[in-house]
Amino acid sequence: MKELVAQEIKKARDKVINAVVVNVMMERGRRAVHDLDKNSEKAVKLQKETLMNLLEKNANTEYGKKYGFADIKSISEYKSRVPFSEYDTYEPYIRRMVKKGEKNLITSDEPKHYALSSGSVGVPKHIPVSQMELDKYSKYGSAMVFGVMNEYYITTKYRPLKLGYGANTLELKFRETPTGVPKGAISGNLLKQVKDIVEYILTPPWDIISPEYDMDLKYLRARFVLERRDIIFLDGAFITSLVDMMDYITANYKMLCKDIYYGRINKEIEIPQNLRDKLSQDLSPNPDRARELMREFKKGTDCIIPRIWPKVQMIASIGTGGFFAYTKKMRRYTGKNIPFNNVMYAASEGLFATARHAEDTSYVLIPEGGFYEFIPVKNEDDSKTLTIDELEIGEEYEIVITNLSGFYRYRIKDVIRVTGYYNQSPMVKFIYRKSQTMSIAGEKTNQEALDWSVYQFCKETGVNINDYSIYGDDDSKPGHYVFLMEPDRIVPKEDIPKLRDVIDGKLMQANPSYGDKVRNGVLKPAELVLLQQETYQLYRDMMILKGVSANQLKPVRVIDTPMKYNFFFGLQEKYD
Numbered sequence: 001m002k003e004l005v006a007q008e009i010k011k012a013r014d015k016v017i018n019a020v021v022v023n024v025m026m027e028r029g030r031r032a033v034h035d036l037d038k039n040s041e042k043a044v045k046l047q048k049e050t051l052m053n054l055l056e057k058n059a060n061t062e063y064g065k066k067y068g069f070a071d072i073k074s075i076s077e078y079k080s081r082v083p084f085s086e087y088d089t090y091e092p093y094i095r096r097m098v099k100k101g102e103k104n105l106i107t108s109d110e111p112k113h114y115a116l117s118s119g120s121v122g123v124p125k126h127i128p129v130s131q132m133e134l135d136k137y138s139k140y141g142s143a144m145v146f147g148v149m150n151e152y153y154i155t156t157k158y159r160p161l162k163l164g165y166g167a168n169t170l171e172l173k174f175r176e177t178p179t180g181v182p183k184g185a186i187s188g189n190l191l192k193q194v195k196d197i198v199e200y201i202l203t204p205p206w207d208i209i210s211p212e213y214d215m216d217l218k219y220l221r222a223r224f225v226l227e228r229r230d231i232i233f234l235d236g237a238f239i240t241s242l243v244d245m246m247d248y249i250t251a252n253y254k255m256l257c258k259d260i261y262y263g264r265i266n267k268e269i270e271i272p273q274n275l276r277d278k279l280s281q282d283l284s285p286n287p288d289r290a291r292e293l294m295r296e297f298k299k300g301t302d303c304i305i306p307r308i309w310p311k312v313q314m315i316a317s318i319g320t321g322g323f324f325a326y327t328k329k330m331r332r333y334t335g336k337n338i339p340f341n342n343v344m345y346a347a348s349e350g351l352f353a354t355a356r357h358a359e360d361t362s363y364v365l366i367p368e369g370g371f372y373e374f375i376p377v378k379n380e381d382d383s384k385t386l387t388i389d390e391l392e393i394g395e396e397y398e399i400v401i402t403n404l405s406g407f408y409r410y411r412i413k414d415v416i417r418v419t420g421y422y423n424q425s426p427m428v429k430f431i432y433r434k435s436q437t438m439s440i441a442g443e444k445t446n447q448e449a450l451d452w453s454v455y456q457f458c459k460e461t462g463v464n465i466n467d468y469s470i471y472g473d474d475d476s477k478p479g480h481y482v483f484l485m486e487p488d489r490i491v492p493k494e495d496i497p498k499l500r501d502v503i504d505g506k507l508m509q510a511n512p513s514y515g516d517k518v519r520n521g522v523l524k525p526a527e528l529v530l531l532q533q534e535t536y537q538l539y540r541d542m543m544i545l546k547g548v549s550a551n552q553l554k555p556v557r558v559i560d561t562p563m564k565y566n567f568f569f570g571l572q573e574k575y576d
Contacts, residue, residue, distance in 0.1 A: 015163075017200040022146075022163050022232075025201070029147025032139045036356065036364060043367035043424035044389045048075060051371040051402060058406070063093065063106045067408075079373070079385060084400065084409050087125050098126050101179035107406030114183035116549070117348035126177075127348045129186060130405040136369055137186055140354040141344050149233075149314045149341060152358045164232035164311050167225040168202045169241040171217060171550040172210040185551040187237060202235075203228050205282075207275060215271045218248045219256075220279075226253075227260050227289060231309040237551040239319035239326045244537055246333045250304065253297045261290035303335035315340045320361045321430050322447055322555045324455060325467055329488075345430055347412055348552075350403040353428055362419040362427040371402040377415055388426050391418045396431060415446070436558050440472045440479040441522050442513070447557055449510035454485075456506045461499060464488040467536040469568060471559040473527075480524035481507070481514075484559070484568050486531040491573075500528035530573040539567060 039046055055078065059070040067082045093105040103110060111128035150161045172188035182189055191198060191209070198206055204224035211217060225231065226249060236242040249256065259266050263285035265276055296307040305312055315334060319327035320342050327340070339358040344351055350370055353363030365372060365388065373385035374397035385400060396417045402408050413434040420427045432447035439445065454468050464487065471482040483503050491499070504526040508515030517523040540553050559565050 014200060017197070018165065019163050021197055021201045022161070025143060025146040026150045026161060028139070028143035029145065029150060031147070032144040033147040033151060033356075036140070036144070036354065036366065037423070039367045040364060040423035040425040043365070044387075046367040047371055047388055050368050051075060051078060054371065054402060054404070058106070058108050061104050061106055061108055061406075063406070063408070075387065079409075082409050084382070084411055085407065086411055087127075090407065091125075094126050094128065097128065098177045098179070098181075101181075105406075109405070111181055111405070113186060113189045114177060114181060115186050115348040116183055117552070125348070126183065127407075128405045129189075132404040133350060134186070134189060136366070136404065137346075137351050138190055140366055140369070141187075141346070141351055142190065144354050145314075145316045145341050145343060148355065149316075149339070149358060152339060153313065161313060162232055162311050164230040165228055166202045166316075167228075167231050167234045167245075167309075168204070168209060169221065169234075169236035169245050169550075170209055171544070173549065174210065185237075185549045187551055203231075205279060207279065213272050213275065215275070216269045218245070219252070219266065219269050220271070221245060222249045222252070222256055223259060223265065225249075226256050226293065226308070227286060229289060229292075229309065230311055232311050233314045233316055234305070234312065236317040238554065239315075239317045239323045239330055240540065240553065240555070241550060242315065242317055243326045243329050243333075244540070246305070246330070247537070250297070250301045253293065257290045257293045257297070260293070261285065261287050302332055305334045306338060312338055314338065314358070316343055317341075318343055322451055322557055324451055325465055326555075328464070329466065345416075345428065347414065349407055349410060349412055350401060350405070352399070352401065356422060362429045364422040364427055365425045367425055370404055373400040373402075373409065374398070375400065389424070391426050393418050393420055398434065399428075438470055438472050438481065438558060440474045440481075441517050443511060443517050443523070445470075445481075445507070445511045445514055449507065449514075450557065453503060453506035453510045456509075457499075457503045460506075461502055463491060463499065466533075467555055469556050469559050469564075471565065471568075476524065478522060478524050481526040482529055482559075483526055484529045484531055484572070486533065486535050488533075491530055496528055496530065500526065503528060529569070531568065532571045532573055535568065535571045538571070542567070 055069040055072050058064045072078050072081060090106055096102040097105060097111060098114065107128065107130060109130040109132065112131050112134055113129040115127040115129055117125045117127055146161065153159055153161055170187055170191065172191060173184060174188060174192065175183050177183055195206060198209070202209070204221050208217060208220045208224065222245060234242050255266060263283045265271065265280055293308055296304065315330060315338060319330065319340060341358055342355045342360060344355065345353040345363040351366070352369060353365045356364045372388060374391060375382045375385055377396040377398060386397070391397065394417070396415055399412065399414050399416050401410050401412060403410065415431045415434060416428040417431050418426050419429050437444055437446050450470060454465055458464055466486040466488050468483060468485045471484065473480050473482055507526065508518060514523070518525055539556065543553055544550050556564060559568060
């Protein structure tokens with residue numbers, strides 16, 4: 001009896017704390033929306049003020065003295081005095097910061113975190129992150145989602161967001177530099193700062209979100225997420241992680257439901273005994289939930305999310321651009337009535353823009369979030385960069401950033417398209433990374449062209465593609481592209497030549513230069529290789545085992561290393 005009373009008291013307390021936390025997040029989100037709206041009205045002015053403040057603040061750093069920050073009084077002076085930069089520009093400074101804790105090298109702020117980003121040869125880059133940058137992530141990356149979605153429900157359903165829990169797919173592993181500064185995913189730093197309240201708004205438990213041991217996280221995450229009926233949102237850095245979780249749940253629901261029925265962690269799952277005992281303390285038999293889940297899964301997996309979690313109100317995860325195949329698959333799980341929030345446009349070097357509305361695939365540039373310059377792609381002339389008030393809607397630009405953490409005129413090699421303006425702030429859509437452009441004979445095929453081709457291929461053939469990659473075979477004469485595709489079902493061998501013709505034709509439409517070169521014999525027509533089921537999920541699992549953060553794994557679009565070549569070509573579908 002005592003134990004039952006204690007459980008009921010805990011449930012009541014948790015419900016009250018959950019209500020407080022969710023309401024605090026909605027209020028913080030409301031303020032974030034208000035600030036973006038207000039600041040976007042004076043974005044041009046704020047851009048100049050932000051740059052001048054950064055120059056003044058960092059004038060006495062080694063880098064600031066080298067380029068005379070103290071004497072720069074205008075944007076044009078800044079452009080003429082300070083050269084473009086890339087990571088190698090800062091690597092000598094960062095090495096001293098990381099290993100010795102030296103200060104005042106590129107920024108007067110002490111780094112509070114180092115974001116890790118893999119270099120071209122797999123050597124991790126350490127990107128310094130200031131407190132200002134962390135605050136921006138907290139405001140426009142986390143709170144903003146609650147503000148936007150609460151506004152959405154008030155204006156469309158005439159009610160605020162419901163209370164409940166978020167199903168989180170983040171996997172956080174904390175490390176430190178020799179001087180004790182945290183490094184890894186920025187999201188991990190933010191969550192760790194509020195660790196004590198995470199259990200009142202997110203599931204699974206912290207020991208699974210931030211594991212100290214190697215164990216079956218897919219099972220454990222699904223086990224705890226599935227038991228909660230009061231899930232109000234699903235959250236992941238990229239939509240791939242949410243699709244992976246749902247794929248696991250739908251493939252293993254019988255086992256998961258049985259474990260929920262008996263209130264246990266499956267004995268076949270590898271997990272340290274002390275952690276098994278700790279997690280099991282909060283579990284008890286839940287036959288009603290298990291039966292409910294079994295009934296819904298037996299009806300099929302289309303629209304399964306609102307049937308097993310009837311309070312779900314949003315999917316919060318980046319699903320734009322190259323993630324389109326995963327977003328499409330997630331829609332099959334959610335149905336049409338659950339809105340998606342694409343959260344933000346960011347990189348390891350900073351958060352640049354945020355989603356102002358539900359379902360937005362373009363992002364509003366944050367005027368006080370750094371200083372931005374733009375190089376027009378159509379003339380490839382980087383001698384003159386443009387500011388936010390000089391951009392043309394519909395045009396594409398390489399974005400150059402001066403961030404809040406010590407990078408100046410930094411070329412991250414992202415190409416964006418301006419889709420409109422939100423007051424004075426440009427609305428931008430990520431198009432491709434310059435380093436991921438495919439070009440064997442000068443045809444310059446970018447990710448947007450590839451994504452469009454695959455999307456049209458799926459529409460015309462009825463073959464859904466889970467994911468795809470491209471390989472440029474320049475050893476053959478003439479060279480040609482190889483499309484590697486993972487279809488969602490077995491494709492008959494005799495259909496492959498026709499499918500190859502379709503994808504090659506779509507790419508000719510998407511990139512006329514490619515089409516001309518194929519017709520003129522400069523390139524051979526593309527080859528099509530079909531991959532085994534779950535190839536891309538296996539690749540992500542392998543990379544996680546190698547130590548890559550699950551929160552940073554993006555789709556593999558270009559096969560550009562021997563490791564990727566051997567992995568993907570080794571898993572092509574075999575036909576007799």
